[in-house]
Structures are given as structure tokens and as C-alpha cells.
Amino acid sequence: MSEGANATQHLLVKEEGGVMTLVMNRPEARNALSPQMLVRLCEAWHAFRDRDDLRVAILTGAGDTDFCAGGDLKLTMPLMTGARAPEDEWDHRILEQPGLFTDAILRGFELYKPVIAAVNGNALGGGTEMTNACDLRVASEHAVFGTPEARVGLLPGGGSISRLPRQIPWAKAMEMLLIGDHWSAQDALEMGLLNYVVPHGELIPKAHELADKLARNGPLAVRKIKEGVMRGSGLPLAEALKIEDEVSVAVMTSKDAREGPRAFKEKRAPRFTGE
Secondary structure (H helix, E strand, O other), X not given: OOXXXXXXXXXXXXXXXXXXXXEXXXXXXXXXXXXXXXXXXXXXXXXXXXXXXXXXXXXXXXXXXXXXXXXXXXXXXXXXXXXXXXXXXXXXXXXXXXXHHHHHXXXXXXXXXXXXXXXXXXXXXXXXXXXXXXOEEEEEOOOEEEOHHHHHOOOOOOOHHHHHHHHOOHHHHHHHHHHOOOEEHHHXXXXXOOXXXXXXXXXXXXXXXXXXXXXXXXXXXXXXXXXXXXXXXXXXXXXXXXXXXXXXHHHHOOHHHHHHHHHXXXXXXXXXXXX
16 A cells, blocks of 8 residues: 555554554544554554564554544444445455454454553543553543443444443443543543543653553563453453463463573563563
8 A cells, every 4th residue: 555644644653662653643633543544553453463573552643632533423434334435445445354443443352462542632432442442541631531422322332331340440430431421631540541641741751651661571471461361351260360370381481581580680681582
């Protein structure tokens, strides 16, 4: 596919020091998920999952106003419902690859590497759902969250119905899902939806601070910790402990498990290989 100027690319991807940064790049459209953005997001997540040199991802939006408004109501949603015929290669790929949409928004996509959300503004609807899909979440002070779908007779089916009651207190999850009010970044922090709220100018530096810490940790250990948490979520304790045993064996028999203590003893930075 041809690559135009940044203004025509609905997703910008940067790689540095083992960190992949994904920027949803449609500020004029509230960074809504267009067919092109969805295709590019899917491709980026697959590359992130499959490449050993990439250890952490940061997801953010372009501009100072919006993180992501969810599916584009003019382009994507009419295409998915059949109200609009496909017009270009992006449209055709969305229709021909049903799993592409859900992989793009990290719904059901098996990804055991850590992802950080750097929420730069409004994250209503799909923006909140994409935040929920990330492991660590940092937001600008002016960010706004919520799942207002019920107000227009819809539901937040991008993962929030399943994730929110597992991630924040039940009563708050049900209030957010059923009533559909907007919540400030401070509200979201207090209910446990976020890790940090920072001044807007500190958002990306804070996300990179967390990413750098993650990238220095043993990559196999980080992946297996996330795998154990995700696979064990919601299971009876005995079943979850079996998964914990499984991932523990994979880490404890690795080269990294020997390198870490050795480096500590020798008072040097460990040289982890993920093996």
C-alpha cells in the first residue's frame, strides 16, 4: 500500500529502544477509527506481538483534544452495517478479514506484551474501551471517560461489558455502563481505571518513563506475568494456580532467570535476551 504524508496516514508508528509508539492520527475527526486506521492498528499489533526486539507499546492520539472517539460514524460503522459500499482497499480489507476489527481494538487478541495507554484527551465510547484494553493507563488532566452507548440505544461491545466489572468496583462499572455519564480523569483515577493523571505536557514523558522501566525488565518474565494474569482471570483459584505454575516453569528454566541474579551479584545491569 502506498505511503503518503503523515497527514494522510491515520496511524503513525514509531520504534525506539524496544518501545513501539502508536499514534491515532485523525485529530480533525476526533481520532475516530477509520477503516485505514483499523487496518494499520491490526498490522502494528501483530508486528508488536511477533517481533522479539519490541518489548512495550504506547497507544495515544494526535492533538490535545481527543484520544479516540471510537468507530467513525460516517465511514466505518455504515460500512460494517452495509449502509455504505466499500470504496477503497481499506474498506475491502475490513470486510474481507472479519477479525481485523477486533484485533485492532485489542478485543480477544492474544497479546502478552505490555501496552500503555497515554490518554491525551476525550476518550468516550471506543476511547474508553481501548483504554480498558491496555495494561497501564496514564491520562492528561483534561481527559474525559465514559461509555455513553446506552443513551442512544446501543451497548459498549468493544470489551467494556466484560472488562470494566473486572477492573473497577462493580457499582462504578455498572454506573458507567448503564447510565452513560461522563467521568473526569480524576474520577477515573479514583475508581481505579487509571494509574496516573498528569499535566498534559507530562503525558508522553510519563508514558515513556513507565515504558523504559518495563523495557529494562526481563522480557520473558514480563510476558509470562501478563499471560498468567490474563489466562487466570475469572477462573477458580485452583485452576488459576495451575496456569501460574505453567508460566513459572517457563521463566525459572530460562536463561534470563540465571542472568538476572548473576547481574545483581556482579552489580551490573542484566543483559536479558528473552530466552
